[in-house]
Amino acid sequence: MFIKILLVIILPLAVFSANERTPRDQNPVVYETEVTFRDFPWGTSQEEFIRRMGNPVSREEINGLQSLMWENIDVSGYSTFMIAYFSGKGLEGGVYYFLTNTMDELMRCYSDMRQELRDRFGPTHLFNGILRELRPYQCVWDLPGGFVHLRVNTRQGDPVTLWYSSQDLMRQLTGN
Numbered sequence: 001m002f003i004k005i006l007l008v009i010i011l012p013l014a015v016f017s018a019n020e021r022t023p024r025d026q027n028p029v030v031y032e033t034e035v036t037f038r039d040f041p042w043g044t045s046q047e048e049f050i051r052r053m054g055n056p057v058s059r060e061e062i063n064g065l066q067s068l069m070w071e072n073i074d075v076s077g078y079s080t081f082m083i084a085y086f087s088g089k090g091l092e093g094g095v096y097y098f099l100t101n102t103m104d105e106l107m108r109c110y111s112d113m114r115q116e117l118r119d120r121f122g123p124t125h126l127f128n129g130i131l132r133e134l135r136p137y138q139c140v141w142d143l144p145g146g147f148v149h150l151r152v153n154t155r156q157g158d159p160v161t162l163w164y165s166s167q168d169l170m171r172q173l174t175g176n
Contacts, residue, residue, distance in 0.1 A: 031122035035146025035164055037084065037094035042146065042166040044091040049084060056084075065092065065169075075162070076116055078109050085169065093165035100160065108150045109160045114139055117150060117162075146170075 036042070045099055046066065050056065054106040056068035066086045073082040073096070098113075100106040118124065121141045138151035147170045149163040165173075 029122075032120050033142055033143045033145050035148055035166075037139075037164040038089060040091055042091055042168070043089055046086050046090070049086075049091060053084075068125070078112075078160075087169075089168070091166075092169040093163070095164070096162045098160040098162070103154065106152060106154065106160060110137055110150070113150055113160065113162060114141060117141065117148060121148060142170075 005157070007148075038053070040052075046068070050068070053070060057071050058069045060067045060069075062085075064087065068084050068086070070082045070084075073080045075096050075098070078079055079099045082094065082096050084094040085092050098106075098109050111112050117139065121143060123129045124139045137154070138149065140150075141148040144167075146167060147163075147165040149165075150160070150168075152158060170176075
């Protein structure tokens with residue numbers, strides 16, 4: 001019985017891994033490693049960000065970071081609340097909270113965003129996502145140009161959340 005369960009878990013992963021390889025006669029796929037937030041590079045000033053995005057609906061200071069929030073921001077056809085975080089050095093990170101009305105729409109949003117990010121930044125670890133059915137669904141990309149974290153917790157009714165961060169902000173948040 002244990003072997004059957006193991007095959008059910010490992011076989012799809014082996015097939016996925018095999019599909020990720022490219023034949024030797026083709027060029028390998030090159031994924032992005034630079035991370036930006038809404039096409040703004042890290043270090044963009046608040047003034048430049050506001051000039052292009054318009055006035056935020058609210059401002060708040062959190063742990064030495066200035067957070068600015070916008071409503072009704074479109075991300076791949078989904079409406080979101082968007083928060084951008086600024087330090088004295090400029091833009092450090094940002095997050096989108098996706099607005100969905102049903103569980104089907106929530107899961108479709110998560111799946112759509114996961115695929116879009118995978119196409120852009122490459123595969124991420126799926127093993128944890130498959131085995132952690134009772135925990136949040138999440139994908140993480142830790143890249144030289146920044147950090148990207150997509151998650152949703154269906155058990156607690158949390159929205160799909162997409163976080164972008166500079167490496168400097170991640171070091172500050174994690175203490176590394």
